[in-house]
Amino acid sequence: MFDFWIILTACIIAINSSLLGSFLVLRKMSLIGDALSHSVLPGIVIAFLISGEINSFWMLIGASVFGVFAILIIDWLNRFGGFGKDSAIGIIYTLLFAIGIILITSIAKNSDIDVDCVLFGDINTVPLLPKILAIPVPTFNLLIIAVVVILTLLLGLKGFKISTFDKNHAQTLGVSITFWNYLLLGLASVSTVFSFDSVGAIMVIGLIVIPPSFANIITRKLSRFLIISASFAVSSCILGHCIAIYLDIPTVPTIGFLMGLILILTLIFQTFNKNLQQHT
Amino acid sequence: MDFWSDFLYFFSFQDTNINNVLIGTSVLGFTCGIVSVLVVLSKKALIVDAISHAVLPGICIGFMFTGVKNPIYLSIGGMAAGAAAVYLVDWISRISRIKKDASIAISLSVLFSFGVILLNIIQHSGNSNQSGLTDFLFGKAATIIESDLYLFLAVFTLVIFILTVFYQHLKIALFDAGFAKTIGLSERLSQGLISGLVIISTAVGIQTVGIILMSALLISPASAALFWTNNFKKAILISGSFATLSSVLGVFISFLSADMPTGPWIIVVLSGFALFSAFFSKKGIITKKLRAKMDDSYNLSEKEN
Numbered sequence: 001m002f003d004f005w006i007i008l009t010a011c012i013i014a015i016n017s018s019l020l021g022s023f024l025v026l027r028k029m030s031l032i033g034d035a036l037s038h039s040v041l042p043g044i045v046i047a048f049l050i051s052g053e054i055n056s057f058w059m060l061i062g063a064s065v066f067g068v069f070a071i072l073i074i075d076w077l078n079r080f081g082g083f084g085k086d087s088a089i090g091i092i093y094t095l096l097f098a099i100g101i102i103l104i105t106s107i108a109k110n111s112d113i114d115v116d117c118v119l120f121g122d123i124n125t126v127p128l129l130p131k132i133l134a135i136p137v138p139t140f141n142l143l144i145i146a147v148v149v150i151l152t153l154l155l156g157l158k159g160f161k162i163s164t165f166d167k168n169h170a171q172t173l174g175v176s177i178t179f180w181n182y183l184l185l186g187l188a189s190v191s192t193v194f195s196f197d198s199v200g201a202i203m204v205i206g207l208i209v210i211p212p213s214f215a216n217i218i219t220r221k222l223s224r225f226l227i228i229s230a231s232f233a234v235s236s237c238i239l240g241h242c243i244a245i246y247l248d249i250p251t252v253p254t255i256g257f258l259m260g261l262i263l264i265l266t267l268i269f270q271t272f273n274k275n276l277q278q279h280t
Numbered sequence: 281m282d283f284w285s286d287f288l289y290f291f292s293f294q295d296t297n298i299n300n301v302l303i304g305t306s307v308l309g310f311t312c313g314i315v316s317v318l319v320v321l322s323k324k325a326l327i328v329d330a331i332s333h334a335v336l337p338g339i340c341i342g343f344m345f346t347g348v349k350n351p352i353y354l355s356i357g358g359m360a361a362g363a364a365a366v367y368l369v370d371w372i373s374r375i376s377r378i379k380k381d382a383s384i385a386i387s388l389s390v391l392f393s394f395g396v397i398l399l400n401i402i403q404h405s406g407n408s409n410q411s412g413l414t415d416f417l418f419g420k421a422a423t424i425i426e427s428d429l430y431l432f433l434a435v436f437t438l439v440i441f442i443l444t445v446f447y448q449h450l451k452i453a454l455f456d457a458g459f460a461k462t463i464g465l466s467e468r469l470s471q472g473l474i475s476g477l478v479i480i481s482t483a484v485g486i487q488t489v490g491i492i493l494m495s496a497l498l499i500s501p502a503s504a505a506l507f508w509t510n511n512f513k514k515a516i517l518i519s520g521s522f523a524t525l526s527s528v529l530g531v532f533i534s535f536l537s538a539d540m541p542t543g544p545w546i547i548v549v550l551s552g553f554a555l556f557s558a559f560f561s562k563k564g565i566i567t568k569k570l571r572a573k574m575d576d577s578y579n580l581s582e583k584e585n
Contacts, residue, residue: 091551
């Protein structure tokens with residue numbers, strides 16, 4: 001049962017992140033995951049300082065607020081502030097992360113917020129946490145988010161599709177690109193915040209980008225793209241956890257490394273195959 | 281002690297420990313400030329993130345081979361891993377449909393995950409030297425000692441040397457790529473030089489601010505400087521000064537209160553400079569608005585007359 005909760009939590013995070021990540025990657029916004037996962041730190045700390053308890057719902061709210069705030073300010077600096085998109089992302093997420101660390105080391109010194117945990121997360125503590133309906137709290141929250149994400153994607157697939165692939169066409173049809181853009185970013189921000197708690201920043205970045213990139217080199221059809229992306233993420237999580245237990249290394253980075261390794265091996269295999277076909 | 285006696289003590293440079301930290305972070309700050317201009321002008325801002333995260337496995341491998349925490353070996357490991365990251369990003373976006381931003385994020389998370397696994401193995405290996413390796417994650421500015429300074433000064437000299445030798449080449453390549461191609465300047469050389477400088481400064485720069493905040497040290501100074509000038513040489517100087525000044529202020533703030541971390545404060549001050557420049561410099565948002573308003577009222581009064 002212990003491992004079951006770990007794997008289940010990892011898989012739900014994998015599904016959420018890879019599905020939302022698919023659209024982010026297709027819109028060339030992969031690095032939003034990077035920005036988001038670091039920017040939420042001050043939100044977590046401030047909410048902790050106000051509410052006084054760790055793992056509270058307020059922390060997640062605080063983090064979500066900062067996630068959305070970071071996205072808005074990056075967008076604003078890029079459009080009106082004369083910064084390139086790269087620079088705007090680079091400046092804002094490091095600033096917010098630095099503020100977060102300063103808050104942790106000075107004011108919130110006695111909290112259990114551990115700066116290392118922010119980066120790596122610790123999924124192995126999930127089964128030990130309090131439970132709602134016999135499900136650990138983070139898993140329960142993530143399940144709700146998964147339902148919201150999947151329903152939104154199913155109902156809004158057309159909108160997401162058209163605003164991703166053909167902006168001009170969307171405009172002629174009167175589809176609001178801004179609406180779908182912010183809906184996607186909002187979902188991504190909430191999902192990142194909730195996942196962040198269990199698996200840490202780096203893993204979220206990996207799950208947002210690697211499965212969709214794998215799907216990208218395999219298929220061009222959107223429905224297949226989403227399915228391949230999600231199943232790649234889920235199978236990497238299961239396999240990654242097994243390898244981690246077998247080798248006695250931490251689960252979270254093992255999953256991240258495994259996903260990347262599979263992607264890189266697939267790329268090498270594809271190039272090799274292409275070269276072979278050219279020669280024969 | 282009140283603020284002013286702290287202030288006097290700090291800036292009278294009596295304390296060797298403080299001096300080491302101050303000189304170390306300032307030299308690194310100036311080095312990164314210079315390289316920052318190349319980074320921002322060549323639009324490589326986010327690849328810095330991939331490089332700095334990749335440095336972690338490099339440092340771990342450097343440590344595994346030598347078993348000691350010698351900054352030179354660790355930096356060499358870090359540089360090798362940084363170069364691997366640049367190659368990986370390039371390779372992925374070259375041979376597949378995967379876009380550059382995605383390949384940066386892929387390399388970042390793969391290499392960093394690998395680094396965390398290695399770190400875990402080292403921590404369980406029982407080598408007592410390993411304590412403090414995690415300092416690289418968030419920087420260890422407060423523990424800079426005299427022997428570190430030689431490494432920083434060497435890197436600083438190297439960066440200045442490369443920049444002086446290839447000054448014209450880089451300038452033309454950055455400001456007018458088309459012209460550079462026409463007169464036959466090698467694009468590969470300029471790109472390689474820039475990546476090389478970024479890798480070198482990252483591998484040593486993370487010692488002050490850490491892996492996550494490193495990209496700020498290579499993005500913010502030049503972003504701020506380029507609001508004030510369009511001149512390459514001036515931009516380099518302004519950018520270097522912003523970074524140095526932030527380093528000094530960051531060290532000073534963390535000196536005032538024992539709870540305040542150095543690296544994050546350097547970044548906060550630096551971002552403050554960048555945002556201030558975005559608002560109030562000649563090309564800034566607020567200055568532009570004010571000027572537009574003044575022009576309006578000027579025109580109006582002219583019409584009335």
